[in-house]
Amino acid sequence: MSTPLLEKDAVKAAALRRMKLVATGLLVILGIIFVFAFALQDQYPWLQYVRAAAEGGMVGALADWFAVTALFKHPLGLKIPHTAIIPRNKDQIGATLGDFVEDNFLSDEVVEAKLASIGVAERAGAWLSRPESAARVAAEGAAAIRGLLRVLDDEAVREVLESIFRRHVVDVPWGPPVGRMAEKVFDEGHHHKLVDLLVDSLTEWVEQNPHVVSRLVSERSPSWVPGFLDDLVGERVQVELTRFLEAVQDDPNHQVRRALDDYLRGLANDLQHDPEAMAKAERIKEQVLDDPRVKELVTQTWSTIKNALAEAVDDPASELTTNFKSAVQDFGTRLVSDPELAAKVNAWVADAAGYLVRTYRKDIAGVITETVERWDAEETSEKIELQVGKDLQFIRINGTVVGSLAGLAIFTVAHAVFG
Known part of the structure; x- marks a missing residue:
């Protein structure tokens, strides 16, 4: 079942319809030319060349229309063998695409080369050294802490603290x-x-x-x-x-x-x-x-920490927020000015990315395969046609032009040799 088109997909669909009209229009025009040329060629012999060109163009247009249409559906609804290729093989296409991404984009060499060319530490340092960036990091960190404090169960945290205190x-x-x-x-x-x-x-x-x-x-x-x-x-x-x-x-x-x-x-x-x-x-x-006071002190530790954190993150001018912003900016400046530190950070990032790629690349590529498998066959065909269909209509147009030229050339050579 087809799904509603997004705005950008609607634009692509409109462009695809226009290109289909152009390609089909050329076929219709050549058909009309062929009819008139065929009817009048005895009266006007030179129209034989026009007829041959129109005939070749129609053959090329029809052949390419069949080839393009056969990718996405059965031409004219006829279940001809080896047509509707994409709907019939969508699962294999998804698996192949997933394997292609895994082998060519999620390899250690590709990821490491890309990270080396980017210079993650230097770029991150330049961004973090700006005051507005440090303020943003502090704001995001404060939001994360507030969310964490809301989610955590106070009684559960106290039990954990008491358990740690007792164990250690x-x-x-x-x-x-x-x-x-x-x-x-x-x-x-x-x-x-x-x-x-x-x-x-x-x-x-x-x-x-x-x-x-x-x-x-x-x-x-x-x-x-x-x-x-x-x-x-x-x-x-x-x-x-x-x-x-x-x-x-x-x-x-x-x-x-x-x-x-x-x-x-x-x-x-x-x-x-x-x-x-x-x-x-x-x-x-x-x-x-x-002593009950010792136990009470342990149980009150979490409340003290929680209240102090909540007050600090809610106040942009608090000592915690100010020191955090300063630390972020200092770290960013060091990443830019200290090549040794930047090299270490880049190495850590590369190691972490390499680990993630080695460990989860099958899962990441599997997302592609599983997503395509969940798609309806018709939906898959529509999605792919929406992305490449406009270019495929140029194939129809090119086939029409090439067919016309080929038909004219063949008729000219045959007429010259056997005429």
Whole structure:
């Protein structure tokens, strides 16, 4: 069943009808000429040449009309063998066309050569470096993010986040990985800065709070000890404590520092190899992660991310949008100015295109075959005739002219030889 013609197809159909009228009109004109020439050739002998030309032109016109018509339908509705070629063989034509496209257009060599000639990275870079292009990319990206946020189910996302958190944080033993990380930190001495900060802070606190030391001494001394003696002892304790802390500050190899290093390394080793220490670490982990506030934090993570994204993409002047536009323009400028980066991008594009072609070229070519197979035979014939029928009518016209010339030449030669 025929389908309604599109506007551009309607123009082609009108042009095809005009060319058919021209070709058929020539045949009719030659027929009229033949009749008059045949009737008057005895009275006017020179009309024999006109008759011969008209006769040859009609033969050529009829032969080419039959050939052109036989491509698309049965001439005069007569089911002559080897006519209506396209309707009868539309499936084979579709399969052949699909194979032709697959072999000649979807090969690695053709795609790679085309991409190399285009210079995808350079062209993309020139386009992306323009402010209006970066703004368009940002607008399209914002639209995509908004659509994604509308489609995603909040509860499902929370479940995924909780599952990821549980799989990578809760279910994983903390002892061995924390021990390995701590061991590396301690071996490389990265904790010394923290120890220095701790000792400096403690020293500063002792110097600024002498009354606290005196009060602690008084509270812990017997009640029968005189107050002045408590003050002397408190002052002495503060002086010695300050000297001790200053010694720890000044001496990187102080025995306190070495003892602390030994303790920390032992703790790191126990977390990796001591079952009791590992079990203690697991208990601490469970106590921390069982806190409802931690679980609430995990479930609120998606809401926070979603709201932040929604606000950022809705505001053209947001920091996210501004930085994204700047990044797009910078990337485009680099593609134009950095040949090495452009070559890498072109190679990535070529690899990706090659993979798609190798993997899906049969599917892509199959679209042609399957589309033609779904077409009705008459519809297929009409579509093809619409595309090439105008040129085929020129074949009819050319056949008419060539036939006329051939008929005239044959009659002239025969008349000259046998006349």
